[in-house]
Amino acid sequence: METDVTIASDILENVLDDLAKKEGGWLVEKIKPILAINLERGRIDTLALSSSTRLDQYVSRLAANYKELSGYIQALQIEKDEALWKELFQQLAKWTYAYLIRKGFQFGPNTLEIAIGQATEASIQLLNSHFPYDVAFDLWCHRLVINTCAKFLRSQGRRASHLPTLSQPFEDFAEAIKSPENPELQVETEAFHLRLNSALTNLAPARMHVVQGYYFHGKDFRALAKELGKSVAAIHSLHFHALNDLRAQLELERVEYE
């Protein structure tokens, strides 16, 4: 682990030297503390340090975002500019309201009141949190909104959504799934494959397309995105929905509140 960190630090130093030559040392000095926090939080070494090219892209993007957004972030978090906050709060409330409606709340003033409360919670988080500058500001805010709302739903004894997870009937097949070639488990494997194959036929067409393309035809998600005319993110989402549906169909849903 220490070796990985050392290698990562060396690559990072080289990337920063290059950036200093292109953009000036001042920018490097500004983004170093941000990078240090991102590194400590695993945003970099988990996701971006697999190659120097990828790290270079990561640092370049962070630097570009810093140049574009640091003034705005300072106005929000340090100067607490009310005009900017009014505009942002409106946006947070809109996302919060949409989230609650999506989770089955009714349109109207009661939900609006909850949405405003949760938008305020998200605003307080936003006011005091480290913005990592490696994603769009809107996306980061939206993630804060969703985390805040999900936490609220859990505190109310409600699940954010159906979260089908492993349950007892599925566990019976767990060994067969982990070791499908084990001859001693052939009967269990066969039985589970039968159930799974049957469940597949009940998937909605787009979800079925993703599952068949990915598992049966070895297509990657980019190819599937092209085929279906959707974004890769939407394909990932379809994939996760399909897995949830299959778990549910296999009667795997754990009816348990978190």
Place this chain on the structure above:
Amino acid sequence: MNKGKKNPPETGALSPEGRMALSRLAKDLLDQPVNDKWKQGQSQLLDFLVDQATAGIDLSNAYPEAYQLLLKDAALREAFIDLVEAIEAEKAGDLPELPPLDKIDLEFLKAPSRSVEQTGPGSWQVFLRRTAEELRKLYRPRELAYRSAAGVGEANWLSLVREDIDLNQDTSLAFSLELTRTSSPDELGLFASIALQSAPEEKTSIEYLFDLHVTWGSYKQTIALGENYRAQLPSLPIGLIEEGIDLNQDLEISLNFKQRNKE
């Protein structure tokens, strides 16, 4: 559910490749328990993953470990779906219209600020802020009604910050930062201390390493708290406060700390 209405295909009719595909799918269906502490740290990466996916990057190829985590952890996966679908709905103009807000209450901007964030497995960052106005009331109380403590001129110390912070259901801490008289008339002392309350089993096996960063106008210090979780920070020139220079600035405290097992 149409269960029982269809005749399931015989797996005997499947090619070896088909069986392999079903095996891969079955493995992805198998939820694995994810370490809670690790999960909390990783959940902050959600925006990064969604950002990459919306930029057209296939997460299963580019970030296989993170993708496996999404496959295995139902709550994280659900948050991913929520975020992706909210963004897609907004792009398509499908978000429900927000009813008009009578007024936007931004009082939270004036409240004493504080945040507690788990930054990784067994590590946290606590951020506390006292506004210049709050500090002025403490240090130079003009109206007794607003005073929350005696001024440092009357007592030998003044509590600038005192916060109780819950980290989880088993552990909480009480942080305080106090301004004190020193032997020098030109300086004030700053003392930080933390009192930890932990579940009995944690008390014996876990200790914490604290780094404290204090910024108050031109006064910027970083110090590690010792084993007894107390530290004296470098003194503060009294002129910075008496002349009102730093009383015009917010006091910001960042406390970074990590758990470690006692050897």
